[in-house]
Structures are given as structure tokens and as C-alpha cells.
Amino acid sequence: MKVINARLRGRTGLFTIECVQGKFSAISLQEGLIHTVDNEQIIDAKQSLLMAPFVEPHIHLDYVLTAGEPEWNMTGTLFEGIERWGQRKAWVQKSQTDQIQDTKRRAREAVQMLASHGIQYVRTHADTTDPNMIGMQALLEIKDEVKDLMDIQIVAFPQEGIESFANGRALLERAVQMGADVVGGIPHFEYTRDKGVESVKYLVTLAEKYDKLIDVHCDETDDPNSRFLEVLADEVLQRGMGERTTASHTTAMGSYDNAYCFKLFRLLKESKINFISCPTESIHLQGRYDTYPKRRGLTRVPEIDAAGMNICFAQDSIRDPWYPMGNGNIMRILDAGLHICHMLGYQDLSRCLDFISINGAKTLNVLDQYGVEIDKPANFIILDAKNDYEALANQSKALLSVRHGKIIMERTPETACVLSE
Structure with missing residues (x-):
């Protein structure tokens, strides 16, 4: 495969990109005539932007497309969302086999949405506070079935807690043994602060034992006294696991006072942990207990970024008990996040x-x-834009998605004819 007339991020001019046996074999500034060989697949980027695929670092594929089943989240809060999901687990009257197939059907539909928007790398959470491990079983199968479309990492995620849920520790370890790639947690949902701290220490120990990555739903609340992020950062710093660790949400940071944050950032930078913000979800779930002024309910994205720490945006949900919207388009998330x-x-x-x-x-x-x-x-996509700014301003979509040198998605550029008198 050879791509001609392509723009690359951060570089001027047009480029030719060659792919052989599923890998990039040559990248050259385009000058003069393009040499081709018989039967070579030629793609004309038409001066559009060629870049590495989009990444969806935080989503719940076992939850997708379940909004309103059996009831809607009427308060729009995180905690009612957790309650509604627990209600759904008890409400579903199907055999385990049928539940797994239903989860796979919904997850597969969401995967198609993600792939259609140029996403080829995904981290999904799977609820481990289900003794039957329906989500884990389903997503492990989906991971293998869609490997030609995308790489999927699975987080063993204790939605209803580790210390505060019956057999929470054993269930989490069982999920890791089943094949989870990442160990998760939700310390702010534990019954007490002490249990929250213990949950962090346990999950980090578990990740170290099995050589897994870490991704914790951390301080996803407006409560300025929710400070499990410092516990997580210190724990992984002491064990040298910071670069393999992610703190998701951390929305309480938006409510911390500046004096505490100044101290906290020193620890965070030294720990080298990563951050994920889910802007559309957080702006929807947080600030629900405020009158006016209402907090935005997001972590300190620009400050984390300016401090040189790694932070990215994610969708989190697609039409589930926590968030009733979503279509897999991560450009929509980027647009909202930068505005907010x-x-x-x-x-x-x-x-x-x-x-x-x-x-x-x-x-x-x-x-x-x-x-x-x-x-x-x-692995790359071609965007209907010439640079980052144009892509965001026009909410540009991926016209082409290529994986291991093979096209997996094509889209016809959208056009509109404006009639005038």
C-alpha cells in the first residue's frame, strides 16, 4: 500500500507513506512524480491529514445501550447511575448464556460505532461486582473477535466497591485471573475513607502481583474532602508503578482549594501517573447538588497539561444509566472538553x-x-482536514481507517449544496 499527497501532524509539505507487510516501510517528503509498481494499492489522501488512529481510553462496553432498563436515572447523578445498574443486574431474567450474548451484541454495536470514527485502541471496564462475571466473559470474547478492528484492553472494575461489596477482593482477583489487562477500583464509593484507602492498597498490590496496569475511578465526586488521588499516587510512587497507572475522572480536583492542589501536584508529577477526563459525562453527572454558582465538575485539565503530566479525553458511556447520549464520535468529546x-x-x-x-x-x-x-x-486514519485546528473547527470525520496495512473503514466526504436565488 502507498498513500500519496498526505499531510502529517507537525510537519510541512505533502508526504508519501509506504506500507509493506502491515508496517510502515517508508515516509518521504513528496517531490516530483510518484513511482509506483504493478498491482500496488495507491491511496490519494488529497492533501488531507494522515495520523495515528484515535484512542478511546475509558469506556464501559458492558454497560452500553442500557439506558432506561429497567428505569431511567432521574436525578442524573453518579450514585443513582450505580443504583440503576445494580437494579438492572437483578432485573435481567435471562440465562447466563443469554446475558453474555446480549452483552456481546450491545458491545459489538458500540465497537462498530467506535471503529466508524477512526478509533483503533480501546480500554473498556468490565464490572466485577457480578459473581457470574457476565461482563468479563462477554468482553474477553469480544476482544478476540474484533482484534482485526481494534486493540482492546479490559479493566477489572469493581463498580460497587472492593471492601464494601461481598467478596469484592476475591471477585476482583478472579477477573484478573480470567484475563483482565488492568486492575481498577472506585475508592470514593467505599463506605468509609478507611475502606477506600484499603481498596487502593489492595488493588495496587494485586496489579503488582500479576504484572498488570492500573486504572482507578478516583474521586469522581464534587466533594473537596475526597482525596484518594494522593493515596493512589503515593502508593504507586513507592512501588515504581506510576507510568503504568491511570487516575480516571478525579473530578474532586475541581473542588480542591489551590493551596492543597499546589502541594498535590508535586506528588502527582513525581509519581508520573496518567489522567483521563470524561468531559461530557462529568459535566452531566457533577454539580448536581449545587444551586448557583454550579461547578463544572471536571478535573483540572489545563493545569495538569501545563504541568507536563499526561492527560487525555474519553467518552466513558454510550447510552447507559450514567449518560443517555453518545455515538462513538470522540471528536465530539474533544470539542466539548476544550470548551468546558x-x-x-x-x-x-x-x-x-x-x-x-x-x-x-x-x-x-x-x-x-x-x-x-x-x-x-x-495503523492510521485520514481525516477530512489539513491540521488539528481545522479538524476541530469542522468536527471532521475520519475518511479512512487502515489497520496493519488493510482498509477497515471508508467514508465518503460529506458535501452540501446551498441553493441561492
């Missing part, structure tokens, strides 16, 4: 695609296989 976080300055706009691409790849610990570089897997 006051990040529409020139410097942010000129490299905004980092938040849904390379930053996410770093979070997933896959940089060794990610990027438009010689000898790396020929």
Missing part, C-alpha cells in the same frame, strides 16, 4: 488532537506500537 476547560487558545488548538490520540496511547502503555513511524504497525 477553557482551552480554545492558539497553543491548545494547534495540538488538540493529542488529547484523543498520542496522550491516550501513552495512557494505555502502547507507544511502542503506536504512531506513524517506520517499522511500527501500519
Whole structure:
């Protein structure tokens, strides 16, 4: 395969990109006539942007497309969402086999949505507070079945807690033994602070034991006294596991006072942990207990970014008890996130695609296989735009998605004919 007339992020001019046996074999500035060989597949990028695929670092594929089953989340809060999901688990009257097939059907539909928007790397959470492990079983099968479309990491996620849920520790370890790639937690949902701290220490120990990555739903609340992030950061710092650790949400940071945050950032930077913000979900779930002024309910994205720490954006949900919207388009998330976080300055706009691409790849610990570089897997997309700014301003979509040198998605550019008198 050879791609001609392509633009690359951060570089001027047009480029030719060659792929052989599923890897990038040559990347050259285009000059003069393009040499081709018989039967070679030629793709004309038409001066559009070629880049590494989008990354979805935080989603719940076992929850997708369940909004309103059996009831809607009427308060729009995180905690009612958890309650509604627990209600659904008890409400579903199907055999385990049928439940697994239903979960797979919904997850597969969501995977198609993600793939249609140029996403090839996904981290999904699977609820382990289900003794039958329906989500884990279903997503392990989906991971294998869709490997030609995307790489999927599975987080063993204790939705209703580790210490505060019956057999929570054993269930979490069982999920890891089943094949989870990442160990999760939710310390702010534990019954007490002490149990929250114990849950963090246990999950980090478990990850260390099985050599797994870590991704914790951490301080997803407006409560300024929810401070499990410092516990997580210190724990992984002491064990040298920071770069393999992610703190998701951390929305309480938006309510911390500046004096505490100044102290906290020193620890966070030293720990080298990664951050994920889910802007559409957080702006929907948080601030629900405020009158006015209402908090935005997001973590300190621009401050984390400016401090040189790694942070990316994610969708979190697609039409589930926590969030009734979503269609797999991560450009929509990027647009909302930059608006909500006051990040529409020139410097942010000129490299905004980092938040849904390379930053996410770093979070997933896959940089060794990610990027438009010689000898790396020929995974890339072509966007209907010339640069980051144009892509965001026009909400550009992926026109082409290529994986290991093979086209997996094509889209016809959208056009409109405006009639005038």
C-alpha cells in the first residue's frame, strides 16, 4: 500500500507513506512524480491529514445501550447511575448464556460505532461486582473477535466497591485471573475513607502481583474532602508503578482549594501517573447538588497539561444509566472538553488532537506500537482536514481507517449544496 499527497501532524509539505507487510516501510517528503509498481494499492489522501488512529481510553462496553432498563436515572447523578445498574443486574431474567450474548451484541454495536470514527485502541471496564462475571466473559470474547478492528484492553472494575461489596477482593482477583489487562477500583464509593484507602492498597498490590496496569475511578465526586488521588499516587510512587497507572475522572480536583492542589501536584508529577477526563459525562453527572454558582465538575485539565503530566479525553458511556447520549464520535468529546476547560487558545488548538490520540496511547502503555513511524504497525486514519485546528473547527470525520496495512473503514466526504436565488 502507498498513500500519496498526505499531510502529517507537525510537519510541512505533502508526504508519501509506504506500507509493506502491515508496517510502515517508508515516509518521504513528496517531490516530483510518484513511482509506483504493478498491482500496488495507491491511496490519494488529497492533501488531507494522515495520523495515528484515535484512542478511546475509558469506556464501559458492558454497560452500553442500557439506558432506561429497567428505569431511567432521574436525578442524573453518579450514585443513582450505580443504583440503576445494580437494579438492572437483578432485573435481567435471562440465562447466563443469554446475558453474555446480549452483552456481546450491545458491545459489538458500540465497537462498530467506535471503529466508524477512526478509533483503533480501546480500554473498556468490565464490572466485577457480578459473581457470574457476565461482563468479563462477554468482553474477553469480544476482544478476540474484533482484534482485526481494534486493540482492546479490559479493566477489572469493581463498580460497587472492593471492601464494601461481598467478596469484592476475591471477585476482583478472579477477573484478573480470567484475563483482565488492568486492575481498577472506585475508592470514593467505599463506605468509609478507611475502606477506600484499603481498596487502593489492595488493588495496587494485586496489579503488582500479576504484572498488570492500573486504572482507578478516583474521586469522581464534587466533594473537596475526597482525596484518594494522593493515596493512589503515593502508593504507586513507592512501588515504581506510576507510568503504568491511570487516575480516571478525579473530578474532586475541581473542588480542591489551590493551596492543597499546589502541594498535590508535586506528588502527582513525581509519581508520573496518567489522567483521563470524561468531559461530557462529568459535566452531566457533577454539580448536581449545587444551586448557583454550579461547578463544572471536571478535573483540572489545563493545569495538569501545563504541568507536563499526561492527560487525555474519553467518552466513558454510550447510552447507559450514567449518560443517555453518545455515538462513538470522540471528536465530539474533544470539542466539548476544550470548551468546558477553557482551552480554545492558539497553543491548545494547534495540538488538540493529542488529547484523543498520542496522550491516550501513552495512557494505555502502547507507544511502542503506536504512531506513524517506520517499522511500527501500519495503523492510521485520514481525516477530512489539513491540521488539528481545522479538524476541530469542522468536527471532521475520519475518511479512512487502515489497520496493519488493510482498509477497515471508508467514508465518503460529506458535501452540501446551498441553493441561492
